[in-house]
Amino acid sequence: MAARRGHRPSQAPAGRPRFWGRHAVAAAFENPERVVRKIWATREASAALDIPADVPIVYAEVTDLARLVPGDAPHQGIVIEVDPLEDMWLADLLQQGQDDKRPLIVLDQVTDPHNVGAIMRSAAAFDVLGIVTPDRHAPPESGTIARAASGALEIVPWVRVVNLAxxxxxxxxxxxxxxGLTGEATQTLNQAMGTQRVALVLGAEGEGMRQNTASHCDELARLPISPKMESLNVSNAAAIALYAAASR
Structure with a gap:
């Protein structure tokens, strides 16, 4: 069943994000809760995808498509404009997962859309219950997230909350x-998790987890990385933590 989650306006004028790349676009087509408004594509790219018959398509050259996406974004011959997905309440997400032990990911002001998308991809790979972020200081749905998530934006529930604590x-x-994951913790993640349902809390790029967020964690833990490296990128840390949770 497709996921519902929070949303905010993205780069398109009417609050409609533009997605590009075959994985992100194909996943949007397959999500019954995703409304696709417009499609721009080369004839070659459109022939390789199962495009909804009720959505208008404009055939375009590669150079024309490049003007619809940021910078050198790899559009792979297709760009779509979509409506953001509907909001999902945290209580509804928690209710869905009450009978299983799937982990939950909580991101404390992770603002880089590439990192959020990469974390979504790992979350889908490890069958995470969902991702929780603040309403503010978190990126909106965007083509950058959709591309980095490689389809996971359409299947991983994403809940935005006003107050993270x-x-x-x-x-x-x-x-x-x-x-909560922090390099200053004395115990490792495996020591802190135990066998119960776990919510993995990760802090922002550079600044790390805020003190108030850390105070609302039951345990603080670190990943056992070499002292030769001070820290890991937050998306790498999330992937490792999810593997550790799945291997318990």
Missing amino acids: RALDEIAEAGFWRV
Whole structure:
């Protein structure tokens, strides 16, 4: 079943993001909750995709498509304009996962859309219950996220919350053990997780987790990386943490 999650306006004028690249576009076509408004494509690219018959398509040259996307974005011959997905409430997400032990990802002001998209891709690979971010200080749905997520934007529930600390309290009430990742922690992630349902909390690029967020975690833990490297990119850290959670 397709996921529903929070949204905010993206780069298109009427709050409609533009997605590009065959994986992101094909996933949008397959999501029954995603409304596709316009399609621009080369004839070759359109022939390789199952394009909805009720959506208008404009055939264009590669150079024309390049003007519809940022910089040197690899559009692979197709660009679509879509409506953002509908909001999803945290309580609804937690209710969906009450009978399983799938982990939850919580991102504390991770603002780079490439990182958010990469984390979504890992979240889909490890069958995460969903991703929770603040309403502010988090990127909106965009072509950059969709491209980095390689289709996962359409299948991983994404919940935006006004108050992250309050959301972490709600997550705890739902039975999750909240583990915040920080390089300053004394114990490793494996030592901190235990066997219960886990919510993995990761901080922003550079600044790390805010103190108030850390205070709403049950445990703080670190990844056992070599002292030769100070830290990992947040998307790499998320992938490793999800593997650790899945390997328990």
